[in-house]
Amino acid sequence: MSVSISAPSLVGRTIDERYVVREHLADGGMGSVYVALDERLDREVALKIMRPDLARDADFVARFRREARSAARLTHPNVVAVTDQGSDEDYVFLAMELVRGQTLRQLIRRDAPLPVRQALEMMEGILRALDAAHQAGLVHRDVKPENVLIGAHGVKVADFGLARAVTTDTLTGDSDVLLGTAAYLSPEQVENGRADERSDVYSAGLLLFEMLTGEKAFPGDSPINVAYQHVHGTMPRPSEAVPTVPSAVDELVLRATAKNPDERPANAGAMLHELHLTRDRLGSGALDAPPRTQPADRGSCGVPDGCSGDPAKYSGERSGGETSWGGEHDTGPMAADSTQHFDRGGPPSAGRTGRRRWPWIAGILVVVLLIAGGLGAWAFTAGPLGKVTVPTVAGERQGRAVDAIQGAGLHARIQQVFSEKVARGVVVSASPHAGNDARKNSTVTLTVSKGPERYTVPSVVGRSEAAARNAIEKAHLRVGKVSHAYDEKVAEGKVARVDPSGGSAQKPKTTVDLVVSKGKRPIDIADVTGQPSADAKQTLTDAGFTVTFGPEQHSDTVAKGDVISQDPPNGTGHKGDAIQLVVSKGPVLVTVPKVIGMSSGAAKEKLEGLGFQVKTSYPLLVPVLFQVQGQSVKADTQAPKGSTITIDVV
Known part of the structure; x- marks a missing residue:
C-alpha cells in the first residue's frame, strides 16, 4: 500500500517561504502533487512533494535531487519544465510547470x-x-x-x-x-x-x-x-x-x-x-476514417497457455500469490x-500416452515436421529470415540513407560521430558494410557525421585566473601560456585578454593563452610646486593625469600665478588619477598711510603696525626736530605687506 501525504495536510501552507499550496491534485508512489502559487514570480506551479518517509532517506533524497537537475536540463515545448527543487523542514519538493488540461x-x-x-x-x-x-x-x-x-x-x-x-x-x-x-x-x-x-x-x-x-x-x-x-x-x-x-x-x-x-x-x-x-x-x-472496432480474442499470456514458461516464476511465488508490484493506476516505483x-523452461510435460496411441502421434509428428521444414525453407529464402544486400549509403544525407535501408527491408539505427571530412548530417559508414548480406528486418547501424568537432572559447575576460582555467577546461580546451600585463580597464588579478578570442570555435584541446591584468600601469608624479600654473598643468596632463585647481591663496614666498602646492604631492599614481593644484595670488597688498610731518617714532610705529618694514634715513646727519620729512612709498598707494618703506627724519 503506497504511503502519501494526505491532501488537506499542506493546503494553505507556504513551502520554502515561496510556494503557497492552494489545491491537492494527485497522489503517487513518490508523493503528492499540489497546485501552488509561486509568490516570487507570481505564477501557479505544480508542486511535487515527496512522501515523508522517503524525505528521511538520505540516499533517496540525493537521487531525487540528481533527477531534478537532470530534468531541469530539458527545455522543449513538449516537455513539462522543471523550475525549482528544494527542501523545507521535513518536505522535499520539485516545482514544475502547471499544465491545465x-x-x-x-x-x-x-x-x-x-x-x-x-x-x-x-x-x-x-x-x-x-x-x-x-x-x-x-x-x-x-x-x-x-x-x-x-x-x-x-x-x-x-x-x-x-x-x-x-x-x-x-x-x-x-x-x-x-x-x-x-x-x-x-x-x-x-x-x-x-x-x-x-x-x-x-x-x-x-x-x-x-x-x-x-x-x-x-x-x-x-x-x-x-x-x-x-x-x-x-x-x-x-x-x-x-x-x-x-x-x-x-x-x-x-x-x-x-x-x-x-x-x-x-x-x-x-x-x-x-x-x-x-x-x-x-x-x-x-x-x-472513423475507427471501426470488432471483437478480438487475442488471448493472454497471463497464464502459460500459448506462451513458454510459467509467469509465476517472475516472483518466485505461485501465480496466485501476492506481489509487491503496484496496480495499474499506481504511479509510484x-x-x-x-x-x-x-x-x-517450457510448460510441464504432458506425460506419456498409452502405447496404442503412438502410431497416430508418430504420423502427426511426420506431418508437423514436413510443414515445419517447408516453413523453414520459406523463412530463410523469401520469408522474414531471408537475406538482403545492404545498400550503399555512405555519403548520403541521413534521411535518404534511412529510406534506402528501410527500402531494402532493413531497419536503421543512428549513431553520431564528429568528422573533419564529412559534412554534418551525412552518413560516414554503415555496419554491416555496404554489399554485405543481412537478415531481413535486422538493423543496420548508420554512423552519421556531426560535422567537425569544435568547441567555443568561453568568455572569461574579467574573471579570475582560476575561474578562467576551469571554464576553458570544461569547454574541452587547454590553458596555454599565462602572462601578466598592465591594463587600464581590468582589475588586478583578472583576465584581461585571451587568444584565441572568446566566442571563437576551436578544435578540442586547442591551447588558449591568457593575459592576466597587473592593474593600471604606475606613473611617477612630478613635483610642480613653484612652477607657473600653465606649465605645471601641461607637465601633469602629458603624464596622463587629470589636473584640477583648488582656491587660489596669497603667498609671501611664491609669486603670483605659480603653484604653491599639489595633492598628492609626489610618489606614483595611475593614468586618469586627479591631481589638485593650488596657485598663488601673490602677497597681501596694504595701503600705505601718510606719515610726513609725524614724529619719527610715531611714523615707525604706524607703518610697522600695518606690517611694513621701516628703514630710517637722516639727511642732515644729526636730526634736530626728529620729524618725518619724506617717505619712499607715496601715501595712499598699495605695497606688499612685509615690504620695506624708508622714512627721512630731520
Missing part, C-alpha cells in the same frame, strides 16, 4: 479508439519530447498515459524526474528500486532492469497501440502476468481490434515494440522519422525485490 489516460478512456491522424499527432508530440531527452543523454524510463499531459498548447510529457543519464545504463538505481509501470515496461527492463532510448521507443509504441485501439496491448490480472507477456507474448496488430487501422501503421507499431531492442528504431528521433514517412504514405481517407530472473 487532461492526461492521455483520460483521453483514451473517453474517446479511444482515436482516428489515425489524431493518434499520430499525439504520438508526434510525445516523440518530440523524448527526442529532446535522448539528445540530452536522458532516458525517460516511465513513458505511460498518466505522464502525458494534453493542455491548451498541445502535448507535454512529464515526470522526467525519474529519468537518469543514458551513461548510467541501469534501471535499479541506488536504492534497488525498480521504476516504471508494468503495462509499459520493455522486455529488457523486465528481464534485467536495463533501459536505453529504445526502451522509451517500446513504451511509445504501446501508447500508440492504446490510442488506436482503446485497450492495452498486453492486458492482465496482475503486473507479474503483464510483465511476462512483454517478454514472451506476441504483440498484436492494432488492426486486429480496429480493422480501419492501415497496415503501414500496424508495421510502425510492430517495429517500435519489437522484443529485440536492435530491431526497434534507435531512438525517439528515428521513430519520429518513421512516423512521418508512414503518415506521408497515407491518404486523408485512411488518416481520418515498483519494488525490484519482488522479481527474479525468468526461468526459460
Whole structure:
C-alpha cells in the first residue's frame, strides 16, 4: 500500500517561504502533487512533494535531487519544465510547470479508439519530447498515459524526474528500486532492469497501440502476468481490434515494440522519422476514417497457455500469490525485490500416452515436421529470415540513407560521430558494410557525421585566473601560456585578454593563452610646486593625469600665478588619477598711510603696525626736530605687506 501525504495536510501552507499550496491534485508512489502559487514570480506551479518517509532517506533524497537537475536540463515545448527543487523542514519538493488540461489516460478512456491522424499527432508530440531527452543523454524510463499531459498548447510529457543519464545504463538505481509501470515496461527492463532510448521507443509504441485501439496491448490480472507477456507474448496488430487501422501503421507499431531492442528504431528521433514517412504514405481517407472496432480474442499470456514458461516464476511465488508490484493506476516505483530472473523452461510435460496411441502421434509428428521444414525453407529464402544486400549509403544525407535501408527491408539505427571530412548530417559508414548480406528486418547501424568537432572559447575576460582555467577546461580546451600585463580597464588579478578570442570555435584541446591584468600601469608624479600654473598643468596632463585647481591663496614666498602646492604631492599614481593644484595670488597688498610731518617714532610705529618694514634715513646727519620729512612709498598707494618703506627724519 503506497504511503502519501494526505491532501488537506499542506493546503494553505507556504513551502520554502515561496510556494503557497492552494489545491491537492494527485497522489503517487513518490508523493503528492499540489497546485501552488509561486509568490516570487507570481505564477501557479505544480508542486511535487515527496512522501515523508522517503524525505528521511538520505540516499533517496540525493537521487531525487540528481533527477531534478537532470530534468531541469530539458527545455522543449513538449516537455513539462522543471523550475525549482528544494527542501523545507521535513518536505522535499520539485516545482514544475502547471499544465491545465487532461492526461492521455483520460483521453483514451473517453474517446479511444482515436482516428489515425489524431493518434499520430499525439504520438508526434510525445516523440518530440523524448527526442529532446535522448539528445540530452536522458532516458525517460516511465513513458505511460498518466505522464502525458494534453493542455491548451498541445502535448507535454512529464515526470522526467525519474529519468537518469543514458551513461548510467541501469534501471535499479541506488536504492534497488525498480521504476516504471508494468503495462509499459520493455522486455529488457523486465528481464534485467536495463533501459536505453529504445526502451522509451517500446513504451511509445504501446501508447500508440492504446490510442488506436482503446485497450492495452498486453492486458492482465496482475503486473507479474503483464510483465511476462512483454517478454514472451506476441504483440498484436492494432488492426486486429480496429480493422480501419492501415497496415503501414500496424508495421510502425510492430517495429517500435519489437522484443529485440536492435530491431526497434534507435531512438525517439528515428521513430519520429518513421512516423512521418508512414503518415506521408497515407491518404486523408485512411488518416481520418472513423475507427471501426470488432471483437478480438487475442488471448493472454497471463497464464502459460500459448506462451513458454510459467509467469509465476517472475516472483518466485505461485501465480496466485501476492506481489509487491503496484496496480495499474499506481504511479509510484515498483519494488525490484519482488522479481527474479525468468526461468526459460517450457510448460510441464504432458506425460506419456498409452502405447496404442503412438502410431497416430508418430504420423502427426511426420506431418508437423514436413510443414515445419517447408516453413523453414520459406523463412530463410523469401520469408522474414531471408537475406538482403545492404545498400550503399555512405555519403548520403541521413534521411535518404534511412529510406534506402528501410527500402531494402532493413531497419536503421543512428549513431553520431564528429568528422573533419564529412559534412554534418551525412552518413560516414554503415555496419554491416555496404554489399554485405543481412537478415531481413535486422538493423543496420548508420554512423552519421556531426560535422567537425569544435568547441567555443568561453568568455572569461574579467574573471579570475582560476575561474578562467576551469571554464576553458570544461569547454574541452587547454590553458596555454599565462602572462601578466598592465591594463587600464581590468582589475588586478583578472583576465584581461585571451587568444584565441572568446566566442571563437576551436578544435578540442586547442591551447588558449591568457593575459592576466597587473592593474593600471604606475606613473611617477612630478613635483610642480613653484612652477607657473600653465606649465605645471601641461607637465601633469602629458603624464596622463587629470589636473584640477583648488582656491587660489596669497603667498609671501611664491609669486603670483605659480603653484604653491599639489595633492598628492609626489610618489606614483595611475593614468586618469586627479591631481589638485593650488596657485598663488601673490602677497597681501596694504595701503600705505601718510606719515610726513609725524614724529619719527610715531611714523615707525604706524607703518610697522600695518606690517611694513621701516628703514630710517637722516639727511642732515644729526636730526634736530626728529620729524618725518619724506617717505619712499607715496601715501595712499598699495605695497606688499612685509615690504620695506624708508622714512627721512630731520
